[in-house]
Amino acid sequence: MASLLFFLLLLAISTTEAQQGESNVNLGSFLTPTTNSSWLSRSGLYAFGFYQQANGYAVGVFLAGISEKTVVWTANRDNPPVLADATLNFTTDGRLILQSAQGKxxxxxxxxxxxxxxxMLDSGNFVIYNSNKKIIWQSFDNPTNTLLQGQRLRARNELVSSVSESNQSAGIFRLAMQTDGHLVQYPVGTPDTAEYSYWASGTNGQGDNVSLCLDDDGHLYLLNSTGTNIKNLTGGGYPTKDTIYLMRIDADGIFRLYSHNLDKNGNFSVIWSSSYVKCDPKGLCGLNGLCTINDQDANCLCLPGFASVDQRNWSSGCVRNFTAESCKSKDGNMKYIMQAVPNTVWEDNSFAILSILIKEDCEAACLEDCNCEAATYKDGICRKQKLPLRFGRRVLSDLNIAFIKVGISTSTINRTEPMGREEKSGKNILILGISLGAFGLIMPVISGIAFYRNRVWSYRLSNCGNVGTGMDVSPRSFTYSDLEKMTNGFKEELGRGSSGTVYKGTIWNDQKIVAVKRLEKVLREGEKEFQTEMKVIGRTHHKNLVCLLGYCHDGENKLLVYEYMSNGSLADILFKPEKKLCWNERIEIARNIAKGILYLHEECESQIIHCDIKPQNILMDEYRCPKISDFGLAKLLKPDQTNTNTAIRGTKGYVAPEWHRNQPVTIKADVYSFGIVLLELICYRKSVDWDLPEEEAILEEWAYYCFQAHDLSKLVIGLWCVLDEPSLRPSIKKVLLMLEGTVDIPIPPSPTYLLSTR
Incomplete structure (x- = not known):
């Protein structure tokens, strides 16, 4: 009797354990969109049933136990949404069907x-059993765009992105698990060949039964038929307690690994991504569309002579905004011109290939050929193309030029909505301004000047008030003899920099201490340009910029008079062990430096690239508030400029890589330098220190290895800033938002020097 009771107890325990993590749905059960809309898993984390899509409802599996109702699987995803009168029936004869009110x-x-x-299992898998409790169908075998923990993407299967986060219909990108062991990303509708891929695992030739697997600890990897792990995409080892993971190919064509802490109310966080360049997915901007990167986000542009099909849907591409006619008029004159789109790559679908020495000949060859609608030129090879062009993206390091044939009256590149973001058209504003006439134009300008002067005056008083109330807020012109007296013959030296020596001085009857900088290596930009630059920099007033009080331009003598900073430079504090800064002080210093750079980049009358951000050029006031100084190497951009070509400026160790490649330099050069300074602040060491072991000597390399080992997680922002490719670096505004905790900080891609060693 005792043994029977023991057996029954074991049976009860095993039955209870078997039922944990699942909830039974019996034959005859049904759901409706508005009442009793889903079957929950035992924990309540996952649900199977109706979810809202557009103006109706779809059927699928979604996370019901968190505030972010993330859909992970959809049935018949390309069918139109159903109305509220639909019913989901698990019929008495064992069919799972969706019925409309009309009986369809x-x-x-x-x-x-x-x-x-x-x-509905707690794993997120919806399963159907036969009478022997054997699974005869499961959602895990029919994935749409997502893999959950314990799920596999098997050979011959693929994930397809959704149209958008709110529309789970099939999108335009796919992730294919091929029979040769290769995991590859392609645009939808293309063959499985290398020319169409935009990401691959590099595991081709590993067998015909390889699967993509996701484990409970966030380990995403490829497994062959013998159970051997042939490729780690993520290292795994992430927390498993109260944390869930999912992998999804997103609407933008990149597949990412996400985590979510069930104890927190936040959204899913990206912990790994197949790519960190959002223009990598081919076809993101549709036919005749060109993808460019702006502050890490993808922007879609139309080719010259084209306009967006649907500005709400950036993948819809672009169509001609003029009627194409025969390429020559009756009198033999051309009706078209060629417009160049440099530094772009496209799918090659050429109908003729010419060996031509110069790009102008390629341009002319297409213009004279009525069958040629576009041409691409690189390294002496001209390829004539038919429209549409596709898979276009801008790559600054690529010398390929696209020539587009457009009507003579057609304007240049037209900008579409950048990934759903509203953008103003400067050209339309200009045309409107001209059409208003002289009177309508002059009056607002006069009013604007008066308003601006008043605003600048007030701003200077509020931001430079610490220099004294009795001074003129505009930079004052001094004679050389004035400055000799102020510095007592340049007696007391405060420090030396790359462009000159700084001396201590006094003004206003010895009542105000100042710093006088004698420039020894003035850039060869002429007398007029020097004066213009001093006046423009003199109009920059911000609490995190050292105030320029005056200047001297007396023959060969060129000097600058700045407010005095009693605590020296950031280098004096940061690299001297006796002047330790606590963690909060260092982060606050980083924020304030970022605010100063943001002012130079986005808030000044003239956009300024500082070109020499480093600890020695960040001065500390009596309250240890940082102020950026030394504008001797600064580059002023004209209103219509976004980049500049100039000789290398800056200090070794802080100079962005693009300077050395003779590429156009943008404000992202300052972001790179700031990234190095940020790493120095976090790690409390110099960017290059050969007294350390070789593997630790170069800070940015050592920092990334530390990050890979799950150490020093605060380095992430700095690692983003020092990326080799300027377009991938965040803007200083985004850096500041990251430092303030306003926006999430994604995982940075591996630096170029690490990728090259793999």
């Missing part, structure tokens, strides 16, 4: 045997 039936699942029950 749609299969949701096609089991291989007669079904007797179903269950």
């Amino acid at each position: 039936e749609t299969n949701i699942a096609s089991p291989s045997d007669s079904a007797t029950s179903a269950s």
